[in-house]
Amino acid sequence: METTTKKVAYSILELAIVAKGITIDQTLKNSIGLAQKAEDMGYRRLWLAEHHNMAHVASVATPILIGLIAANTQTIRVGSGGIMLPNHAPLIVAEQFGTLGRLYPNRIDLGLGRAPGTDQLTAQAIRRDRMQSVHNFGGEIAQIQQYFSKDNEWAQVRAVVAEGVDVPLYILGSSLDSAHLAAKMGLPYAFASHFATGLLLEALDIYRKEFQPSAYLDKPYTMAGVNVIAxxxxxxxxxxxxxxxxxxxxxxxxxxxxxxxxMEMTDELMMIQHNPAVRDMLKYSFVGRKEAVAKQLDKFLKDTGVDELMVVSNLHGHEDRIHSYQILSEIIKERNASV
Structure with a gap:
């Protein structure tokens, strides 16, 4: 376990959450507005998560939203957190993100996950042979790397628009398998601890111990998801x-x-919050005024030693959500100034 104190980057994981009473159209506009505010607040990147068949999530066409947000911002990095690779052919992913990388140079990230981002029935509707891809996750990541390589110009199958384009790859995960793979491939590693909390510390330890330097990264780089309601x-x-x-x-x-x-916190909601399954999923949820959240975050950062926080703030009110991200930005800036 890493316990050193160091400066930390801070970023946003955006699901384009659809709130009751708010249209999908307005939700997407709110995501653009959030990205613009986040850029002003000093957030390093904003990633869009791929989910399907969920009434409360509008980030289904992830590459389209990435392009939309990149077009309406200037400096913040925009990417996927992630593209669920078994849902897609590697060639298409390379073509899409190669195009984005050319349109918005040095601003596009490609985070790749293995989970379906939906229920199994919907996953089958997206790609019927997806289980073959699940078992070849590392191989398909390597295919994408090859499509982005300048050396691929002599291959029979090419993603010409991607060749030589700088789009960093990140491996996302919520299990130990993803930690082993990220370490073996020498890629940065993002753990989905905003909902999958149980294996976070073990996964980070495995990744750091097994990390093999690569042409993409010379030392481990870790990111972890947290829920912040400030x-x-x-x-x-x-x-x-x-x-x-x-x-x-x-x-x-x-x-x-x-x-x-x-709504007001009721006894029933308190019972739900302390249900073992809910409690585990919300373990890394930091709720409160600025001072309270700062204290909780400081402990998390010391315990995990991650290089970057990927923050999720799912609030019903858009202005409340912007305010929560503003408070978090102030907390991290003050913390970084003191280390």
Whole structure:
């Protein structure tokens, strides 16, 4: 386990969450507005997550949204967190992100995951042979690397638009398998600890111990997802957090609905929050006023030693969400200035 204190980068994982009473059209516009604000706040990157067949998630056409947000910002890196590779042919992924990389040089990231990002029935509708791809995840990542290589110009199958384009690859995961693979391939590693918490520390340890320097990266680079619900008072933050509790309950029960408005914390919600399954998924959720969140984050960073935080703030109100990200930005800037 890493326990050193160091400066940390901070970024946003955006799912384009559809809130009750808000249209999908407005949700997508809000994602653009968030990216513009995040750029001003000093966030390093904003990644879009691929999900399907979920009433509360609008980030389904991930490359299109990446291009839209990159076109409406200037400096923030934009990418996928991630593209669920078994849903797609590696050639198409290379062509899409090669195009993005040419349109927005040195600003596009390609995070790759192995999970379907949906239920199994929908996954089958997306790509019927996806299980073959699941078992060849590392091989398909290597294919994408080859398509981006200048050396591929003599190959029979080419992604011409991608050749020689600088689009960094990241391996995403929530298991130990992904840690082994990221280390073996010498790629940066992002762990989905904003919902999969149990193996975080073990996965980071494996990745660091097994890391093999590559042409892409000379030393380990780690990222971890956290939920942050920050507000001016603990009471306001706790109230906003009720939307998140109900969203995670819906995920566990299969109830698909838009993100619900906040409500007063009830005994029933407290019981749900302390249900073992919900509690585990929300373990790395930092809720409260600025000072409270700063203390929780500081412990997390010391315990994990990650290089970058990938922050998720799923609040029902768009302005509340912007304010939460603003508070988080202030916390990290102040922390980085002191180390």
């Amino acid at each position: 507000a001016d008072t603990d009471e306001e933050a706790e109230r906003n957090f009720t939307s998140v509790i109900r969203m995670f309950l819906g995920i566990l029960t299969g109830k698909r609905e838009p993100l619900q408005p906040p």
